[in-house]
Amino acid sequence: xxxxxxxxxxxxxxxxxxxxxxxxxxxxxxxxxxxxxxxxxxxxxxxxxxxxxxxxxxxxxxxxxxxxxxx
Numbered sequence: 001x002x003x004x005x006x007x008x009x010x011x012x013x014x015x016x017x018x019x020x021x022x023x024x025x026x027x028x029x030x031x032x033x034x035x036x037x038x039x040x041x042x043x044x045x046x047x048x049x050x051x052x053x054x055x056x057x058x059x060x061x062x063x064x065x066x067x068x069x070x071x
Contacts, residue, residue, distance in 0.1 A: 020046035021053045030055075 014033065017026040025048035032043035042055045 015042065015055075018042075018044055018055070020044070020049060020051055021055075022046065022051035023049040025049065 014029060016029055018030070019026055021044075023046060025046055027044050027046055030042040031045050032041075034041045034043075038059055040057045040059075042057070043052065044055060045052045
């Protein structure tokens with residue numbers, strides 16, 4: 001899945017201005033978004049201190065509907 005596809009999957013649900021986990025500087029948007037069953041992972045890079053970290057949002061409902069696997 002490409003970055004463009006992932007961004008289009010979430011539309012306006014993309015978190016913005018997340019604070020850096022190290023220095024607290026706001027980060028405009030994540031570098032990478034990866035949806036999964038019941039979760040969405042975000043990769044952030046702080047341009048102020050070059051720290052990279054991942055944040056995971058966990059949901060009661062699956063973030064993406066997956067078709068059943070073939071038997």
